[in-house]
Amino acid sequence: MAYRALIPVKTLSEAKSRLAPYLTQTQRATLVLDMLRHVIDVLHGSKSLETISVVSPDPNVLQQVQVWGVHALLEKAQGHNPALTVAAQQELASGATALLTLSADLPLLRTYDIQQMIEQSRHYEVVLAPSYEGTGTNALLVRPPLAVPYVFGPGSLQRYQAEIQQRFLSSTLYISPGTRFDVDTIEDVNIFRRSEIATA
Ligand SMILES: Nc1nc2c(ncn2[C@@H]2O[C@H](COP(=O)(O)OP(=O)(O)OP(=O)(O)O)[C@@H](O)[C@H]2O)c(=O)[nH]1
Numbered sequence: 027m028a029y030r031a032l033i034p035v036k037t038l039s040e041a042k043s044r045l046a047p048y049l050t051q052t053q054r055a056t057l058v059l060d061m062l063r064h065v066i067d068v069l070h071g072s073k074s075l076e077t078i079s080v081v082s083p084d085p086n087v088l089q090q091v092q093v094w095g096v097h098a099l100l101e102k103a104q105g106h107n108p109a110l111t112v113a114a115q116q117e118l119a120s121g122a123t124a125l126l127t128l129s130a131d132l133p134l135l136r137t138y139d140i141q142q143m144i145e146q147s148r149h150y151e152v153v154l155a156p157s158y159e160g161t162g163t164n165a166l167l168v169r170p171p172l173a174v175p176y177v178f179g180p181g182s183l184q185r186y187q188a189e190i191q192q193r194f195l196s197s198t199l200y201i202s203p204g205t206r207f208d209v210d211t212i213e214d215v216n217i218f219r220r221s222e223i224a225t226a
C-alpha cells in the first residue's frame with residue numbers, strides 16, 4: 027500500500043483570516059509556517075508515508091516546504107476543495123493507493139496519530155478525524171485517493187459522512203487531541219500558548 031500525505035495551505039496573506047483582528051499579517055504568517063513545519067515534522071517522523079506534498083498558490087510557501095523536504099504542488103484550481111482534487115488526481119496518477127489529507131494547523135499532532143490512522147485505514151476505506159466541536163474535519167485518510175470527493179468547509183464532517191454513505195464505503199472516526207485541536211480562533215491560539223507554557 028502506497029500511503030501519501032497532502033497538506034493544503036492558503037496564500038499566507040489570506041491565511042488565518044479569523045485571527046486578523048488580533049494578530050498582524052506577519053504574526054499570522056509566522057504562526058501558519060510554524061504549525062505547518064510541525065505537521066511536516068510529524069509526518070516525516072511517522073516513517074509511514076511514501077511522500078508528503080503541500081498544495082498552495084503561494085510561491086513563498088512552496089519554496090519553504092521544499093527546504094523542509096516535501097513536494098511542492100502549485101495550486102492548479104482555485105479554492106480549498108478544487109486545489110485538493112487536482113492535487114489528489116496527480117497523486118493517484120503517480121501511484122498513490124491511499125491519501126491522507128490534513129490541515130496545516132494541528133499543533134498537537136503526534137506521529138502516533140498518523141500511525142494509528144494508517145492502522146485503522148487497513149480495515150476501513152475512509153478514516154475521518156473530526157475537530158473538537160465535532161463539525162469540522164481535520165484529517166481524512168481515503169483508500170484509494172478520491173474515493174470520496176473533497177467537501178471541506180464548515181460542517182464538513184457530516185458532509186463527508188453523507189458522501190461515504192451514498193457510496194457504501196466503510197469508515198471510522200479517529201479521535202485524539204492531536205487531530206481534534208486546530209487553531210482557528212484567538213481562543214485556540216491562547217489555549218495553545220498556555221499548553222506550551224505548561225509543558226515548557
Ligand atoms: N491550497 C489551499 N489551501 C487552503 C485553501 N483554503 C484553505 N486552505 C487550507 O486548508 C486548511 C483549513 O483551512 P481553513 O480553516 O479554511 O482556513 P485558515 O486559513 O486556516 O483559517 P481562516 O482564514 O480563518 O478560515 C488550512 O491548512 C488552510 O491553509 C485554498 O483555497 N487553497
Ligand SMILES: C=C(OP(=O)(O)O)C(=O)O
Pocket residue numbers: 129157161162163164177178179180181182183208210
Ligand atoms: C475547513 C474546515 O475547517 P476549519 O475551517 O474549521 O479549519 C473543515 O473542517 O472542513
